[in-house]
Amino acid sequence: MSTIIEQIEEEIAKLETKTVKENTGNIISVADGVAKIDGLSEVMYNEMVEFPGNVYGIALNLEADEVGTVILGDPSHLKEGDEVKTTGRLLSVPVGKALLGRVVDAIGEPVDGKGPIATDEIYPVEKIAPGIIPRESVNQPVQTGIMPIDVMTPVGRGQRELIIGDRSTGKTTIAIDTIINQAKINKQGEASGAPDYRPLYSIYVAIGQKNANVARTLGVLEKHGALEYTIIVTAPASDNPANQYIAPYSGCAMGEWFLENGMDALIVYDDLSKHAVAYRHISLILKRPSGREAFPGDVFYLHARLLERSARLNEDNGGGSLTALPIIETQASDVSAYIPTNVISITDGQIYLEPDLFNQGIRPAISVGLSVSRVGSAAQIKAIKQVAGKVKLELAQFGELQAFAQFGSDLDARTKAQLDRGSRIVELFKQPAFSPIPVEIQLGLLWTMQNGHFDDIEVSKIVAASESLQEFLSTRKEDLMKKVLAEKELTEEIEDGLKTAIEEWKLIFS
């Protein structure tokens, strides 16, 4: 017995009283998700501070006599005089594959009722973007499954391609289609067992959206089996502006985990207009000087530092990539407003959706003239390049000729042929929502169009013909399509195969 007591005494003697130093302050005021604090003399910019009741905030304004912080979470129980502590940490969120298939809030807490997320790793939400040396140029495609995009404005892995347009013009649909297509490709790739196959994971960040919209998106992804490859980060309209401000950075941190671990990820910011509005809200309450449209002076940096974190790394750095599809909502098609011009100048191209086209039933309502991809054909497979070369030009000419043709009926045969071809391409590019087309089928459709096989079909029947041909190629010509996918090039043999297939299909279709 005495030995045991001695042992316990020894253990007690070994125990040291640990002194913890904390830097503290007191709340002066709390309003609209922003707290002003007296004290916190050692707080650092962007440092996480702890309020009573396990509520955290971020120090954004370091002034001589007070510190301005944004509160993440419910501030309703906070009052003047409450003690606030520094934490010495930057705001961090959980990262890793365990988040796939989950819906989390701006600080990475699950909100889908599926229990805690089993991951040990955390990443800071604010991080400096990769520099010049570890980067590589964008040369691998992200197949969106949307024909006009894959053909005319291709997106590459590591690119930032803006989706811009008025409300209800199909911006989110393009992003969701892309996510669904990645899931389809991932499933095919995994089933094929190819050792060099690199899946592309998706992160969808919903900023300031209605909860009903997020639920609908979640439902669509679930229905199409894409949720298992997707992380949804949500800061809905009912969330405080601080959460809406931090959500895209949190999503980006989750994407960076894939980037830094040699994997590929796609991130959709839906949308950055609302993000800018949330930041304006915070800035105005923090009494930061306001500039154009009452946005603070650093609103450009707000988006530049976020989008610059999307990159493609070279092989020495793991070869991972993070592709960004930011969304901007314009008002009355005004692309020259402050936030749209900022984001247009930051990104590597934009997909502009025109309300007029949308209302005419041309969906996706992509404007050929205003949409551009600065990465261009570097992010296309060779086969698509071979057939898509002239499409954009033909469509642009069609747009001009169509306007001109309205004034007179006498048109020469060449102009008439151009108009016919243009209207057929427009019809061919029509695509229902959430039905991405695999790249090999896209190639088959385009090849058919470019070789005049659609010319004898009425313009009004092109959509039906396209649907029929898609089905024919995917069910009856599976081997040929597999060959196209494997060779990624339009060889003579493939062209012959396509010719035979089209002749066969025409017999069925007519």
Next chain:
Amino acid sequence: MLSTDKQLVQYAKKLVQISLEEGRVSDERVNAILQTFAAKPPRRLKTILKLYLYYLKRELRKSQAVIEYAGGITQDRIEAIEKNLSARYGRPITATLSENPELVAGLRVSVADDVYDATVTGNLNNLSQLVN
């Protein structure tokens, strides 16, 4: 609500500077300032005095340590703490005592914005945060 008038804030901060003698607030200097104000009150005296009080309290907190304890503390220990803190902050620091049974055992020392916590309650709180 404290005034945010920049000129008045600067003026109040200047008054606090004048109130210091060898880095500590001097009662005599503060009295002299107050007498001067009584004899020749400046415009917006009330606002100035409020600001002066605010910044003076802040200055006083820098040279005062509040020792919260539970379960007794010896005079030697208080002196050791004062000596240690004075050396750490490079200014003379005097301690005031406050008994707080909620701490269970140990000490918590506050100097201006810094809090040194070596209490059972503090350790348990940290532990519970780690567990969560």
